[in-house]
Amino acid sequence: MDARKALVTGASSGIGEATALRLAGEGYSLWLTYGTRQAETHAVAEQCREAGAPDVHVSQLDQRDSESISRLMNEMSETWGSLDVLVNNGGVLPYRTIDEITEEEWDFVLQTNARGTFFLTRACLPLLRAATGDRAIVNLSSLAGQVGGILAPFHYATSKAAILAISKSFARLLAPEGIRVNCVSPGFISTPMTMQLDDEMREELSAQVPLGSFGTPEDVSWIISSLVSPNARFVTGATYDINGGVRMD
Numbered sequence: 001m002d003a004r005k006a007l008v009t010g011a012s013s014g015i016g017e018a019t020a021l022r023l024a025g026e027g028y029s030l031w032l033t034y035g036t037r038q039a040e041t042h043a044v045a046e047q048c049r050e051a052g053a054p055d056v057h058v059s060q061l062d063q064r065d066s067e068s069i070s071r072l073m074n075e076m077s078e079t080w081g082s083l084d085v086l087v088n089n090g091g092v093l094p095y096r097t098i099d100e101i102t103e104e105e106w107d108f109v110l111q112t113n114a115r116g117t118f119f120l121t122r123a124c125l126p127l128l129r130a131a132t133g134d135r136a137i138v139n140l141s142s143l144a145g146q147v148g149g150i151l152a153p154f155h156y157a158t159s160k161a162a163i164l165a166i167s168k169s170f171a172r173l174l175a176p177e178g179i180r181v182n183c184v185s186p187g188f189i190s191t192p193m194t195m196q197l198d199d200e201m202r203e204e205l206s207a208q209v210p211l212g213s214f215g216t217p218e219d220v221s222w223i224i225s226s227l228v229s230p231n232a233r234f235v236t237g238a239t240y241d242i243n244g245g246v247r248m249d
């Protein structure tokens with residue numbers, strides 16, 4: 001049987017890197033994208049090959065830009081022709097107070113996180129439809145999208161709440177075709193994104209976590225790999241919390 005094919009965006013570090021490595025170990029072929037960190041992503045790709053991925057490609061992607069999305073789709077269509085799994089992981093989080101958020105930055109965050117997730121998912125539909133069997137999309141939301149801004153990143157929280165709605169909308173649209181769409185919603189995870197915070201702030205946030213610490217990228221990647229597995233064939237439109245108990249529903 002051919003290896004399942006997965007596109008993981010934002011694979012240069014953090015959760016995207018951990019997801020790529022986990023899927024590689026499970027025998028997936030991978031298409032990894034980065035925004036700016038090309039060398040880091042090629043290093044991740046090499047590790048994925050060593051971990052067992054039969055076929056690994058790397059492309060630059062600015063998910064705000066429809067031409068960049070089209071270029072990626074053309075490359076993937078010519079090389080693979082179909083896609084089984086999409087992990088919409090790329091995103092940005094500029095830490096700002098309410099007064100520091102400019103109109104330009106509001107648009108930048110919403111365009112990257114929310115608009116990027118919508119347009120990239122829509123662009124992937126022909127490739128997903130060209131595959132047979134279980135197909136799955138996982139989108140990265142956030143605790144901030146569920147409970148509101150933490151450290152007041154209003155634009156980030158808004159973009160991640162939009163991703164919840166985008167995911168459920170695609171889940172409803174695509175269920176009749178057997179394409180599943182789920183969200184993961186991490187809390188505080190140790191990645192370059194949260195390393196922007198100083199030690200004191202990280203300690204303060206850790207103290208708010210019932211399980212007592214930040215999570216790791218691997219804490220998130222195992223849920224992503226479970227959700228994209230055909231074993232999850234009856235799971236769609238769901239949101240999985242990975243937050244050490246900060247939010248219990």
Ligand SMILES: NC(=O)c1ccc[n+]([C@@H]2O[C@H](COP(=O)([O-])OP(=O)(O)OC[C@H]3O[C@@H](n4cnc5c(N)ncnc54)[C@H](OP(=O)(O)O)[C@@H]3O)[C@@H](O)[C@H]2O)c1
Pocket residue numbers: 009010011012013014015016033034035036037038061062063064088089090091092093112140141142143185186187188189190191192193194
């Ligand atoms: N860490 C957390 O606590 C946490 C919590 C909840 C949700 N999340 C979500 O998890 C996802 C991964 O975050 P992370 O923590 O692993 O952060 P990270 O290590 O900073 O990774 C972010 C990734 O997004 C890529 N990216 C940024 N702008 C992009 C653009 N315009 N187009 C395409 N790709 C772009 C980056 O590429 P380059 O670096 O190559 O530019 C990088 O690969 C994000 O969606 C984030 O919002 C994280």
